[in-house]
Amino acid sequence: MIKITDKPIDIQKVIESATALGAGGLNAFIGTVRNITNDKPVRWLEYESYESMAVAEIKKIVDEASGRWNLLGHAISHRVGTLKPGEIAVVVAVSTPHRKESFEACQFIVDELKAKAPIWKKEVFEDGEQWVSAHP
Amino acid sequence: MKYKIKTFGIARDILGAKEVGLEVNGNQVADLRKHLSVHYPALNDLNSLLIAVNLSYAGDDTQLKESDEIVLIPPVSGG
Numbered sequence: 500m501i502k503i504t505d506k507p508i509d510i511q512k513v514i515e516s517a518t519a520l521g522a523g524g525l526n527a528f529i530g531t532v533r534n535i536t537n538d539k540p541v542r543w544l545e546y547e548s549y550e551s552m553a554v555a556e557i558k559k560i561v562d563e564a565s566g567r568w569n570l571l572g573h574a575i576s577h578r579v580g581t582l583k584p585g586e587i588a589v590v591v592a593v594s595t596p597h598r599k600e601s602f603e604a605c606q607f608i609v610d611e612l613k614a615k616a617p618i619w620k621k622e623v624f625e626d627g628e629q630w631v632s633a634h635p
Numbered sequence: 636m637k638y639k640i641k642t643f644g645i646a647r648d649i650l651g652a653k654e655v656g657l658e659v660n661g662n663q664v665a666d667l668r669k670h671l672s673v674h675y676p677a678l679n680d681l682n683s684l685l686i687a688v689n690l691s692y693a694g695d696d697t698q699l700k701e702s703d704e705i706v707l708i709p710p711v712s713g714g
Contacts, residue, residue, distance in 0.1 A: 530714050546713075547643060547644065548643075548713070549641075549643050549687070549706055549708070551690060552687055552690045552691075552706070553713075555690045555691075577713060577714075588713075588714065589713065589714050609714065612713060612714060613711075613712075613713055613714040614711070615711065616711060616713045617643065617687065617706075617708050617711055617713075618711055618712070618713030618714075619643055619644035619645075619709070619711060619712050619713070620712045620713070621644070630644050630645040630648075630709070630710075630712070631712035632682060632710040632711070632712045633644070633645040633681055633682065633709055633710050633712075634680060634681065634682060635682055
């Protein structure tokens with residue numbers, strides 16, 4: 500399952516979608532909204548995505564991960580819209596026969612998603628706002 | 636050639652619309668880049684600007700058609 504959603508992410512559902520009977524481990528990463536950036540309080544984040552391409556890019560990343568590790572199950576859900584500190588922005592879950600590869604595959608997918616999926620966030624502060632990573 | 640360009644994130648703020656029509660000299664991604672760089676110089680200040688054509692990142696030598704889905708991808712920040 501690969502999904503971009505404007506509704507709160509149901510962690511249990513993501514985990515269930517990634518479950519596999521032949522797996523000895525399921526590894527899940529949960530990305531949450533931090534309340535501070537460079538010592539400035541963050542009021543909320545605005546996420547948006549180019550949804551059709553984001554799903555396609557994440558699918559490519561999963562395919563690449565499948566070539567490196569024995570992925571028996573996977574599920575990725577990324578939230579868009581307005582998120583307050585503490586809310587869940589992304590959940591990545593993978594199942595593999597043994598735990599070591601579950602950690603590695605999960606980290607790989609999260610890192611690649613952050614680097615390649617066309618998803619953006621804007622931080623809104625008390626005194627302004629900025630698109631994250633846009634400028635040097 | 637006339638292209639419809641979709642924008643997201645800071646690229647939308649810079650171009651001022653979710654979708655703009657641009658009359659570009661040439662039919663390659665590199666020609667579009669040149670046009671954008673001249674007409675929207677604030678794009679040059681970004682950490683990066685990728686161009687997606689039909690749901691994939693496209694190199695500068697990619698040929699563009701007027702029917703292509705062309706999207707500006709400023710630095711991504713998902714997760």
